[in-house]
Amino acid sequence: xxxxxxxxxxxxxxxxxxxxxxxxxxxxxxxxxxxxxxxxxxxxxxxxxxxxxxxxxxxxxxxxxxxxxxxxxxxxxxxxxxxxxxxxxxxxxxxxxxxxxxxxxxxxxxxxxxxxxxxxxxxxxxxxxxxxxxxxxxxxxxxxxxxxxxxxxxxxxxxxxxxxxxxxxxxxxxxxxxxxxxxxxxxxxxxxxxxxxxxxxxxxxxxxxxxxxxxxxxxxxxxxxxxxxxxxxxx
Amino acid sequence: xxxxxxxxxxxxxxxxxxxxxxxxxxxxxxxxxxxxxxxxxxxxxxxxxxxxxxxxxxxxxxxxxxxxxxxxxxxxxxxxxxxxxxxxxxxxxxxxxxxxxxxxxxxxxxxxxxxxxxxxxxxxxxxxxxxxxxxxxxxxxxxxxxxxxxxxxxxxxxxxxxxxxxxxxxxxxxxxxxxxxxxxxxxxxxxxxxxxxxxxxxxxxxxxxxxxxxxxxxxxxxxxxxxxxxxxxxxxxxxxxxxxxxxxxxxxxxxxxxxxxxxxxxxxxxxxxxxxxxxxxxxxxxxxxxxxxxxxxxxxxxxxxxxxxxxxxxxxxxxxxxxxxxxxxxxxxxxxxxxxxxxxxxxxxxxxxxxxxxxxxxxxxxxxxxxxxxxxxxxxxxxxxxxxxxxxxxxxxxxxxxxxxxxxxxxxxxxxxxxxx
Numbered sequence: 001x002x003x004x005x006x007x008x009x010x011x012x013x014x015x016x017x018x019x020x021x022x023x024x025x026x027x028x029x030x031x032x033x034x035x036x037x038x039x040x041x042x043x044x045x046x047x048x049x050x051x052x053x054x055x056x057x058x059x060x061x062x063x064x065x066x067x068x069x070x071x072x073x074x075x076x077x078x079x080x081x082x083x084x085x086x087x088x089x090x091x092x093x094x095x096x097x098x099x100x101x102x103x104x105x106x107x108x109x110x111x112x113x114x115x116x117x118x119x120x121x122x123x124x125x126x127x128x129x130x131x132x133x134x135x136x137x138x139x140x141x142x143x144x145x146x147x148x149x150x151x152x153x154x155x156x157x158x159x160x161x162x163x164x165x166x167x168x169x170x171x172x173x174x175x176x177x178x179x180x181x182x183x184x185x186x187x188x189x190x191x192x193x194x195x196x197x198x199x200x201x202x203x204x205x206x207x208x209x210x211x212x213x214x215x216x217x218x219x220x221x222x223x224x225x226x227x228x229x230x231x232x233x234x235x
Numbered sequence: 236x237x238x239x240x241x242x243x244x245x246x247x248x249x250x251x252x253x254x255x256x257x258x259x260x261x262x263x264x265x266x267x268x269x270x271x272x273x274x275x276x277x278x279x280x281x282x283x284x285x286x287x288x289x290x291x292x293x294x295x296x297x298x299x300x301x302x303x304x305x306x307x308x309x310x311x312x313x314x315x316x317x318x319x320x321x322x323x324x325x326x327x328x329x330x331x332x333x334x335x336x337x338x339x340x341x342x343x344x345x346x347x348x349x350x351x352x353x354x355x356x357x358x359x360x361x362x363x364x365x366x367x368x369x370x371x372x373x374x375x376x377x378x379x380x381x382x383x384x385x386x387x388x389x390x391x392x393x394x395x396x397x398x399x400x401x402x403x404x405x406x407x408x409x410x411x412x413x414x415x416x417x418x419x420x421x422x423x424x425x426x427x428x429x430x431x432x433x434x435x436x437x438x439x440x441x442x443x444x445x446x447x448x449x450x451x452x453x454x455x456x457x458x459x460x461x462x463x464x465x466x467x468x469x470x471x472x473x474x475x476x477x478x479x480x481x482x483x484x485x486x487x488x489x490x491x492x493x494x495x496x497x498x499x500x501x502x503x504x505x506x507x508x509x510x511x512x513x514x515x516x517x518x519x520x521x522x523x524x525x526x527x528x529x530x531x532x533x534x535x536x537x538x539x540x541x542x543x544x545x546x547x548x549x550x551x552x553x554x555x556x557x558x559x560x561x562x563x564x565x566x567x568x569x570x571x572x573x574x575x576x577x578x579x580x581x582x583x584x585x586x587x588x589x590x591x592x593x594x595x596x597x598x599x600x601x602x603x604x605x606x607x608x609x610x611x612x613x614x615x616x617x618x619x620x621x622x623x624x625x626x627x628x629x630x631x632x633x634x635x636x637x638x639x640x641x642x643x644x645x646x647x648x649x650x651x652x653x654x655x656x
Contacts, residue, residue: 003521004418005607024644096253105289140639141615150649153361157654 006030007138010130011084013038015060015073017045018168028053030138036128038080040073042232054128056084060121061171061230067117068110071171075101079118079125086127093122162210166193170213173231176204180225187217187226254426256419257282259387260352260412262426263394264324265296266434267350271321272300273312278364279416280328280354287324306335313349314342317409318455320446322398323349328416329356329370336373342409343378343472345455346444348401349409350394351379355517356416357604365605366415368517368569372545372577378472380410380479381546383516385502387424390414392496393543395434399486402441405478415518417605433493476547483544500549502541503556505531509538510561511617514582516542519568519602526613537617542578550585557582559591562620567633568602575633576600594624598633612636 002008007030014020014027017039031037031053039045042059060076075097082088082096097118101111176187183202195211196204204217218226254262261283264272272291274284290296303309306327317323327335332353342349353374355366371381380401382393390412397410414420445453459465480500487498504524506512515523520541530537540556542549557563563586567576574580579598586592597620601608616634623630 002525003422003518004605007607007609138640139609139611141612142637142639142642144635144637144642147649150653153652155652157652160651160654163651 008032009035011036011038011081011128013040013077013081013084015040015077016168016171017041020045020047022168036084038084038125040077056126056128058121058125063117063120065230067120068113072114075114075118076121079121083122083125083127086129090119090122094118165209166212167207167209170208170211170231172213172215172228173208174206174211174213174215174218174226174228176206177225177227178203180223182223182225184222186220186222190216190220192216250428250430252426252428253423254387254391254428255282255421255423256387256390256414257354257421258286259391259426260326260394260414261286261290262428263391264350265290266429266431267322267324267395267398267438268435269298269322269324271313271316271323272298273303273309273316273323273325274300275303275306275309275327275331277306277328277331279356279420280326280331280352282420283326283352283354306331307338310335310338310342310351313351314338314345314347314409315447317342317347317349318345318443318447318453320441320443322402322441324352324394325349326352326354328354329358332370333358333373339374339377339379339409341456344468346407346472346475347409347455348398348407348441350397350401351409351411352390352394353411353413354416354420355413363604364416366418366518366568367603367605368413368567368577371411371413372569374411375546375577378408378476379546380406380408380476381544382410382412383543383545384412384414384419385516385518385520385541385543387419387422388426388496389498389543390419391426391428392490392494392498395429395438396483396486396490396498398438398441399489400479400482403479403482403486404442404444406475406482407444408472408475408479413517418518427494427496429494437489437493479547480544480549480551498543499552500542500544501552501556502543504539504541506538506540506556508536510536511538511620512557512560512563513537513539513613513617514542514557514563514565514578515539515568516545516578517568519566519608522608523566523613526608526610529610530614530617535617545578548581548585553582553585554589557586557593558589560593561595562617562624563593563596564599564616564620565596566599566601566608566616568600570600570603570633579633594627595620595629597623597630599636600633601636606641608636609638612638 012027019025019027033052035053037053037055039057040060041057060073061071064071064073064076079093082093094115097115098111101114181203187204188196188198193210195207199205218228272287288300291298291300303312309325313323313325353371355368355371357363357367358369382397384390384393393412397412400406401408401410447453491497505527513523523539527537527539565579565582567578569577571577575598583596599616619634
């Protein structure tokens with residue numbers, strides 16, 4: 001049993017491919033050749049590290065949109081994890097979804113939609129069974145050096161928030177239709193992330209590196225000039 | 236995943252549920268039939284009071300739930316309610332515990348038993364949500380009994396045991412039950428949920444001593460400006476706390492009879508033939524046990540001692556487990572800045588006068604702010620202790636565990652924070 005941080009996972013489930021490349025999350029760390037990676041993605045992702053491990057893809061976001069109408073993935077991911085392990089029956093999985101969502105006070109029809117979602121995820125996933133992994137001695141113990149004034153937790157670099165590409169969180173992408181847009185700047189004012197700037201003629205330009213896809217702009221646009229597409233660009 | 240199922244052949248009514256640590260301690264409060272729950276939210280504790288407020292709202296629990304305006308008020312309300320004879324449950328964490336800190340000493344001084352669950356979270360600054368034990372151990376000297384838990388079952392059971400010990404007239408002191416934030420609070424584990432009737436048998440109604448009544452006023456916590464009087468009452472508290480050791484043993488026997496689970500002040504893991512013993516507490520102990528298994532496979536005689544009851548300090552149990560061992564590696568998931576770990580000196584003091592005391596007692600700091608402890612770090616600490624024993628030398632200071640991969644990450648983040656300078 002490992003508790004808390006899992007150094008040598010048999011399985012890793014990743015809710016969005018953009019997390020595969022995140023330097024602080026590092027979901028592939030500790031994975032060995034016989035471990036299994038499940039990625040929620042409608043298409044395959046090509047990165048070098050993935051060649052050594054077994055990768056399974058499933059479009060859980062698509063299924064969640066189909067069954068629940070929202071990109072809420074907990075029941076779907078849970079069902080996939082249960083099936084992958086080969087240890088937990090369909091009945092137990094669906095019972096758990098039902099009970100845990102009821103604990104949150106959700107209404108019966110929402111719970112039922114989640115149960116249907118979990119069922120399809122469970123049935124469409126292949127069981128790979130639980131694998132025992134040998135511990136890989138990856139870690140070297142080191143001494144922490146005293147850094148004097150550099151060891152004080154002061155943040156000196158201003159404006160570093162921009163370094164975090166929060167656009168990777170996006171599930172839906174807002175796209176401005178220049179033919180319908182009247183350059184009223186309402187989206188520019190409402191964007192909570194200040195991701196929309198105006199070009200020299202006053203038309204909005206969305207910074208997709210940082211747009212989280214909250215779609216406030218789409219909701220506020222008086223001309224319905226901002227359409228929405230599902231994000232699938234991560235590859 | 237909480238499908239109810241009867242374990243065949245183990246009597247009727249045994250219910251296994253998948254519960255988070257938060258749910259488990261909420262269930263313990265419910266099964267203890269608490270009368271009063273003063274509450275204030277703080278991550279990672281809030282789930283506990285959310286569950287309890289929902290049960291009270293739905294009428295599933297016959298208790299009064301009050302949302303206070305701070306932890307200081309919360310603890311004041313909890314202590315004063317306990318002084319009227321109410322059975323009181325409350326929970327907090329980290330900064331919240333420290334914000335209410337002066338009331339801890341007052342409640343203990345009133346000799347008002349209640350149970351407070353602390354969901355461990357490291358203290359600011361720098362701020363974090365991840366666990367270590369500087370919050371709960373800050374309350375070490377307050378007079379509260381302290382129970383530290385490794386898993387979700389233990390969290391539930393020790394809340395019940397804490398009420399029984401705290402309310403015993405040989406003790407009459409409040410208790411803290413510690414559960415680690417995230418690692419227990421939000422982690423679902425299989426829990427045997429006790430039957431209400433069995434809990435009622437284990438925990439009879441709380442019989443307060445000199446309860447405050449409108450019709451019969453009692454002054455509690457009065458000023459004692461005569462110094463020997465202050466000393467006298469503090470000594471009384473100390474002796475009451477020491478009594479809790481035997482009271483706990485009696486309660487644990489009764490608990491085992493009713494619930495078939497055994498609890499002692501400490502838990503030994505592969506200790507019989509061990510020459511090196513790792514001493515730990517709380518949820519990371521599970522990782523320590525895994526490290527012991529791995530080192531055993533390589534032929535090293537390593538064992539682990541888990542401290543479950545921290546106040547009163549189980550000196551005799553610790554002596555019994557550690558005397559005659561070659562090396563003791565005390566892993567403190569806390570730091571007394573400028574000294575080292577908080578529990579290590581207590582272990583060393585317990586062993587000092589023995590002729591067969593260990594050759595080396597190595598103080599180790601690990602897991603601060605939720606930092607993971609890898610197998611290599613456990614091995615390194617065991618190696619350092621054994622090397623010192625061979626050299627007949629003592630440690631220079633606490634071993635501050637850290638890894639190369641972590642150092643690389645920290646270096647890159649420091650660079651980012653300094654703007655690349």
